[in-house]
Amino acid sequence: MAALAVLRRSAPARLLSGTLCVHSRVLAPWRQYQSNRHFSNDKILVEMDESTGVAVMKMKNPPVNGLSLELLTEFSISLEKLEIDRGCRGLILTSASPKVFSAGLDITEMCGKSAEHYAAFWKAVQEMWLKLFGSNMVTIAAINGSSPAGGCLMAMCCDYRIMADSPKYAIGLNETQLGIVAPFWFKDTMTHTVGSRVTEQSLQLGQMYPAPAALKFGLVDQLVPEDKVQITAAAAMAQWLSVPDHARQITKPMIRKPIVDRLVKQREADIDNFVSFISKESIQKSLQAYMDRLKQKKQ
Numbered sequence: 001m002a003a004l005a006v007l008r009r010s011a012p013a014r015l016l017s018g019t020l021c022v023h024s025r026v027l028a029p030w031r032q033y034q035s036n037r038h039f040s041n042d043k044i045l046v047e048m049d050e051s052t053g054v055a056v057m058k059m060k061n062p063p064v065n066g067l068s069l070e071l072l073t074e075f076s077i078s079l080e081k082l083e084i085d086r087g088c089r090g091l092i093l094t095s096a097s098p099k100v101f102s103a104g105l106d107i108t109e110m111c112g113k114s115a116e117h118y119a120a121f122w123k124a125v126q127e128m129w130l131k132l133f134g135s136n137m138v139t140i141a142a143i144n145g146s147s148p149a150g151g152c153l154m155a156m157c158c159d160y161r162i163m164a165d166s167p168k169y170a171i172g173l174n175e176t177q178l179g180i181v182a183p184f185w186f187k188d189t190m191t192h193t194v195g196s197r198v199t200e201q202s203l204q205l206g207q208m209y210p211a212p213a214a215l216k217f218g219l220v221d222q223l224v225p226e227d228k229v230q231i232t233a234a235a236a237m238a239q240w241l242s243v244p245d246h247a248r249q250i251t252k253p254m255i256r257k258p259i260v261d262r263l264v265k266q267r268e269a270d271i272d273n274f275v276s277f278i279s280k281e282s283i284q285k286s287l288q289a290y291m292d293r294l295k296q297k298k299q
């Protein structure tokens with residue numbers, strides 16, 4: 001038993017290769033940590049069921065769960081808290097807003113800001129990915145709506161993906177459509193999920209796939225009616241948790257650790273790359289034009 005407990009605590013540290021780096025905003029205090037084991041801050045709500053050892057984490061950044069610096073920071077601190085909680089074995093990641101899982105990175109964080117801001121933002125994006133992709137827990141994405149770009153990345157970081165069965169909802173890495181380029185670790189995550197050939201085509205075209213198409217090539221694992229997404233995620237979680245933790249926890253990094261290590265080895269260079277890319281006038285123009293198109297869509 002003691003050996004299992006050691007494994008449970010030490011595996012994430014090994015997998016993450018010492019990535020417990022925190023931005024200053026990460027240190028913001030928890031609003032509450034109640035005895036019923038619900039905790040929340042502005043953008044992340046966590047409900048922990050102690051009887052099952054499963055936490056449900058809801059992103060709540062209306063209207064579209066844009067992955068802002070604040071949300072990403074709260075996400076990483078919440079995940080870290082669960083990761084070191086020996087009572088928590090599984091995480092279901094979902095959205096508190098109907099119809100959108102996450103619109104991906106908050107584009108306003110990448111427009112008209114300083115180089116220092118871009119660097120802090122990108123570090124928070126990296127941190128989210130390192131923690132979620134490298135998590136020692138069973139992670140299931142309950143994708144209850146559209147999930148472009150960074151939203152798709154988060155879903156792909158999970159061990160299993162259940163999506164609302166509607167052609168209205170689409171998922172994919174659409175970066176090239178915005179005139180930007182998915183970094184190598186986004187590409188690695190997609191390759192890990194669906195293989196090289198599909199990734200090559202999807203990334204070049206910036207393709208978004210309606211849920212039924214995404215199921216066909218394994219970008220998601222299961223489609224269910226919208227109102228059954230959460231309950232199906234809980235059932236799938238029970239199945240995953242029937243496997244002994246120690247065996248599963250040793251198996252997962254066999255596949256994921258080399259992918260995690262690739263970014264860990266070049267985090268600073270990746271940040272520099274992002275800052276220099278996103279600061280270019282031509283890229284700023286592309287992003288601004290994309291934001292204008294999004295707003296015009298409504299009129």
Ligand SMILES: CC/C=C\C/C=C\C/C=C\C=C\CC(=O)SCCNC(=O)CCNC(=O)[C@H](O)C(C)(C)COP(=O)(O)OP(=O)(O)OC[C@H]1O[C@@H](n2cnc3c(N)ncnc32)[C@H](O)[C@@H]1OP(=O)(O)O
Pocket residue numbers: 063064066099100102103104105106107108146148149150151174175178180181182183273274277278291294295297298
């Ligand atoms: C060489 C390489 C080196 C380094 C790497 C370099 C670069 C990599 C850089 C970045 C990687 C980025 C990854 C990303 O995640 S970019 C974000 C991409 N996201 C999208 O394209 C999603 C766009 N949004 C939508 O498609 C839709 O909003 C929707 C399907 C999610 C929801 O549709 P709805 O009809 O329900 O809602 P809307 O009316 O469209 O939107 C409401 C509201 O929200 C604003 N908004 C939408 N998405 C975003 C976003 N991602 N960021 C900020 N704001 C967003 C939208 O404009 C509306 O605003 P208003 O109400 O009009 O004010």
